[in-house]
Amino acid sequence: MSMTHRSARSAGFWSGSVAATKIRYVLWAFALTLGLVGQALAEPLEKTEIRYQGWAGQVTFPELAEDLGYLAPLKLKWVGNTISGPQDIQTVVTGDIDIGGAFYGAIIKLIAARAPIKAVVGYYGSDADTYYGYYVKEDSPIKGARDLIGKKVAVNTLGAHLEFVLREYLARNGLSASEAKQVTLVAVPPVTGEQALRQDQVEVAALNGVLRDKALERGGLRKLFADTDLFGNFTGGAYVLRDKFIKENPNTARKLVEGISRAIEWARETPPEEVRARFNKIVAERKRNEDASSIKYWKSTGVASKGGLITDQQLQVWIDWLVKDGLLKPDQIKASDTYINQFNYYRSGKAAEAR
The missing domain is CATH 3.40.190.10 (Periplasmic binding protein-like II)
Structure with missing residues (x-):
């Protein structure tokens, strides 16, 4: 091959290499621009700090969601511990915390008493391992x-x-x-x-x-x-938010509930030994001087539905019981009036329509 031919091929190679580099740069710049535009168009969170109560020696799903990075830029603010679901959601009603969880029956009774709250994601239940x-x-x-x-x-x-x-x-x-x-x-x-x-x-x-x-x-x-x-296997309770919190902080409510629902599904799908390891890490890092020995016995979430999605059936069984026991009047409250799935990460089609 002549020197002329080699030079021509070499020039063609470098010309093609430079062109490819330029194309890659243009594509990278375009993707970066799209990302920046997306960030700019994203609706800002109305508040970035969420107050909650914890459980000594245990990890709550909001805490797990934060550790997994599902809540950022939201930050949790621990205000103390509770040992009772009814106390936890009463504290939500009084406005002393932003999110709390309890048994469905306790939630129904509060809503029937005109407490302005909604269940937003199921977080505990019973199954063959957890009951x-x-x-x-x-x-x-x-x-x-x-x-x-x-x-x-x-x-x-x-x-x-x-x-x-x-x-x-x-x-x-x-x-x-x-x-x-x-x-x-x-x-x-x-x-x-x-x-x-x-x-x-x-x-x-x-x-x-x-x-x-x-x-x-x-x-x-x-x-x-x-x-x-x-x-049988059933989801027994949910986290609740105040109606006022949802109305005034819709973007924050969505970010919070989406993150928690993702954390629940992570715990449902991840091998228990990995979940326990994550729980131990969280407890060690929060430094509350607590006994975490119970974590080694954790086996499952007990949550029956994907990401803690709530259904009428989950609540109706307890509404029927309250009616039967004389604590509610027939047709006093509808299951569909007690909860929303519109912020759950796994809502149908991931479309944010309220039922």
Whole structure:
């Protein structure tokens, strides 16, 4: 090949290389411009700090969402801990925190009392791995629902998940309303429920998670029934926001709920050992001087629907129960009036239409 030919090919190569580089640069600049335009067009968040209550030794889904990067630029502000869902959502109603979660029955009762809140994402429930069991001592004469008449049952709080499930168990097993009232519920901190049972302060204790597993490891207890025996796998409660918060901060509400729903789905789909590792990291980094030993017993979210999407059916079962128990009038409240899915990351078609 002549020098002339080699020079021509070399010139062609460099010419093509420079052209390709220019094209790549133009494409990069175009993509960058689109990104900047998208940021500029994105509606700004009305507020960037979200107040919430935590649970000692546990990781909430807002905390997980923040750690996974799903909330940025939102920041969480921890204002203290709670041990009760009803207390948590009452604190939302009073405006002392922005988001809180509780059992659906407690949410329905508050809304029926004209509390201006909406359920926005389901966050806990029961399945084969995560459930509430009602336990008696192994040698207890209690074998069924009728044996509970005149007995005491330890629950974490009154008017919430554990009371509703117990009342349903009694009703399904034929106890009349007057007979059911003879079963006494005793509010006992969850960490002392097992002790109260073993020391005969109560005849039954409702236990779940690490407290249940540790109690069973020590032996001497027998399961009377579980919430899953009555309802199967179900989502039992949701996070709520005030109507005013949603109206005044729609972009913030969307960012918050989308992030939480993504965190819930991450925990549902990720192997439990990885979730536990993430929880341990979060607890260690927040430095609240708490015992995180219970995390090793975490098995599942218990949430039955993708990303905590809420359905009429999830709430209707508790509305029906409240009507049956005389706490609500028939048709006093509709399930569809108690919640919205419009901010959930997994809403139908990811379209932000309210139902």
